[in-house]
Amino acid sequence: MEHRLLDELYQDAILEHRRSPRNRRELARPDLVGCAVNPFCGDEVAVQIVLERGRIAEIGVQAEGCSINQATASMASEAVLGLTLAQADTLRALFAGMMGGADLSGEERGRMGELNTLAGVREYPVRIKCALLIWGAIEDTISSYGEPGV
């Protein structure tokens, strides 16, 4: 109760993901790789993806940074598993929209799943970048599709 405002930001799910990040490993033979850096704080996220029949079958994430960055990376890595690259990109746009203050429909919120717990970040504008870093890395990864050598 002591830190009610902060608890809105640092939901239990966020702190839990930060302590036990999912898919935190580097894939040895990825089909796609990408990364993103936040020059403001120096935080970095790297992503590798293995595709099977056009869907994301495996994802490896190395997120260095604050709890918002790490928790979003962990949740996002779970959320995109099984999606096509186009679906993953739609989810990215949906999340970015939520950070930008867009009202999501019930169906959209459903697709976001646990990522909805990050809505509190909107109240801390300087931290929005932290939540978007993984999505920048995912976007970078998706954009490497079809590049020579990948």
Add this chain to the structure above:
Amino acid sequence: MLDVERIRNDFPILSRTVHGKPLAYLDNAATSHKPRAVIQALSEYYETYNSNVHRGVHSLSMEATDRYEEAREKVARFINAGAPESIIWTRNATESINLVARSWGESNISEGDEIVLTRLEHHSNLVPWQRVAAKKGAVLKFLDLTEDGRLDLDGADSVINTKTKLLAVTHVSNALGTVVPVKELAGMARSVGAAVLVDGAQSVPHQPVDVEELDCDFLAISGHKMMGPTGIGALYARRDVLEQMEPFLYGGEMVLEVSYEGASWNDLPMRFEAGTPNIAGAIGLGAAVDYLAGLGMENVREHEKQLTAYALDGLRGLEEIDLFGPWDVDSRGGILSFYSSDVHPHDLGTFLDQEGVAIRTGHHCAMPLMGALGVPATARASLYVYNTEQEVDTLVDALKRALRYFGDGASAAR
């Protein structure tokens, strides 16, 4: 001893609250607050004698010119610069260093020459020299640090050698608080005929700085970190060195005579001040210098030393954090940079903000140094003459709670 409560009353902003808590402003290395005298100097200029300088024959312009040049004299006296023409107004310390790099550096540094920096440098005293080195084929050399963030002087006399053309060093590290023994290093540079630039952004606001004693050719000064307005800074340069330097910017004010074919340069210091300057800013900085001189820079340093020792004691009790930089307050300015592997600095920053405590988190424009320390970023509390032991207590107490909040098993403790 300074009467800190009385000093605090001179700073209107210090009475505000943040998230319902009294503001504990510990981000002075980023920018300092302004005493009423500075704020009034700005509004007085705009309300009563706003006018351009060195141009008109009308009364307002002459008043503005007088006050603007008085401010230059104040800054010159403040750092014992002798002639006021040795003070060039700039936007900030970064511009001061760029001026030297572009004007002096590009004409005096040649292929194979060495530029010596420390591992502590702020990007503003690193990137300009990287550019000069790349353009001229010169080489950057670095003075290394000891484990506790001091300068390792053992190898310094081999790093500074006959190839050294310039020694460019920070006086006090913005990232670690280390006080660099500039005088000793300048002596080594002199003995090999090298020029000396000192980045005074974190020293001039906090301690007596005397350019004669330091024996430097250049000193970069930031106005807003020493209670002045933003957008005003200064470069001190030795007069005989300035005389030989090519202008940095070209245009009005810096010229003597102009034809369609060419131009000749104005006298110092105007030669380096093209265009309408930040008149209000310079006058405001003059008021800040008056305020600081009134407190006495020895007293300011003494207060900050005591407060730094108090803060070091408080932080020493927190096992979860690593504190960087020297433990001895004679070798440290009022800057306390720390890191906890349990909590990322940004999370700490957000937590402390909820408690009204303002600190800086990030790489402090010293990315290579963060890499050398093996951390992505640090949290940094930085003190000034208006800070109190009570504010340090608030910081330490809030840190304890933040470490509990984010630490393992924290959910149960909430």
